[in-house]
Amino acid sequence: MNYLKSFLPWIAFAIVSTQADWRWSGLTGLVLAGGLLLLERRRGKDWDTLFIEVSAVVFFAVLSVWSFSDPASPLRDYVGALTDLWLAATAWGSIAAKRPFTLGIAKTMVPPEIAATPVFRRVNVVITAVWAASFTLAGIAEAVLLHSAPHATVGLIIIKVLGFAVPISFTIRYPRIVRARAQKAA
Template identity: 75%
Template sequence: MSYPKSFLPWIVFAIVSTQTGRQWSALIGLVLAGGLLALGRGRGKGWDTLFIEVSATIFFAGLSIWAFSEPGSPARGYVGALTGLWLALTTWGSILARHPFTLGIAKTTVSLEIAATAGFRRVNLVLTTVWAASFTVADLAEAVLLHYAPHATAALVVLKVLGFAVPLSFTVRYPRAVRARAQKAV
C-alpha cells in the first residue's frame, strides 16, 4: 500500500512546520512532493497513481511562493488547516472528476479483470469518500481550534493524526470486509 508514502510530504510538513516555520517547511514539502513525483514517474507509474503527489507538488509550490513573498501574512497561523483543506478539495475533486484518487493506486494491486469491475470502482469510491470526509472534518475542526485556541498544540496534533489514521485504517479494513462478503456469497 503506497498511501502513507503518498502523504509523506504532508506529514513531514505538519511536523517540521512546528519547528522551522512555514517558509522552510513549505520548501521541504515541495522538495519531498516533487521528489516522490519524479521517482514515481521514473519508475513508470501512471499519472493516475500519482494523484496525491501531483496535488502536493502544486500545493507546496504555491505555499512556498506565498510563504517567502508574504512572510507576515495574518493567514500564516492557518496554514496547517489550509494544507488539510487542500487535501480535502483534492480528494473531493477526484470524486467529482469520476476518478477517485484511490483507484489508480488500487489498480496496481489487483488483476486487470478485477480492476475493470463496478464493484472495484464502488469500493474505491467509498474509500476516497472516507478520505475526503476525514480531511474535511479534521481540518475544519483544526481551523476552528486555531481560531479559538491557537496554542492548543496537542489537540491540533491529535486532529491531524486522526485525519490520516481514520481513513488509513478504513482503507486497510474495508476492502478485506468486502472480499470476505463476496466470498461468503459464492
C-alpha cells in the first residue's frame, strides 16, 4: 500500500500531538516528512509520485515555524483539523492542476500501456476526489467537534481514522470494480 507510506508523517503527527506539545509534534512531522522525501528521492522516485510528501514538508515546516514563534496561538487547538484541511487542499489542488496525487503513485503499479489510458487517468481523478472529500469532511468535523467539545478525544480519533480508512478502502476497491466492469463489457 504505497499510499499509506506517504501519510506516515501525518499519522505520526496525529499520534504525537495527543501526547506532546504542538511544537514537538510539528517538528516530528517535519523530520519524518523530510526524511521520507529524501529517502524516496534517493530510491529514484519521480516528483509526481511524491506529491503528498512534498506537501507534508511544506505544511510541517510552516507549522514548526509558526508553533515555535507563537506557541500560545489560539489556533494550536485546531491543528488536527488544519492537517486534514491542508491535505484536502493538497488533493483538490492536485486535481485542479490536472495532476491528481494518486496518479503518479498508481503509474508505478501498472504497465505503461495501462497508465497511458484515459480510463486509468479518470480512475485516479475519482480516487483523488474521494481522498479530497474525505479530508475535507474530516477537517470540518474535527473543527466543529474541537469548538463544541474540545476534550472529546474518542470522537476526534474516530473522525481521524475514518478520514483515512474510507479513502483507503475506496482506493483498494474502486479499481477492481472498474476492471470488472471493463472485463464484463469486453
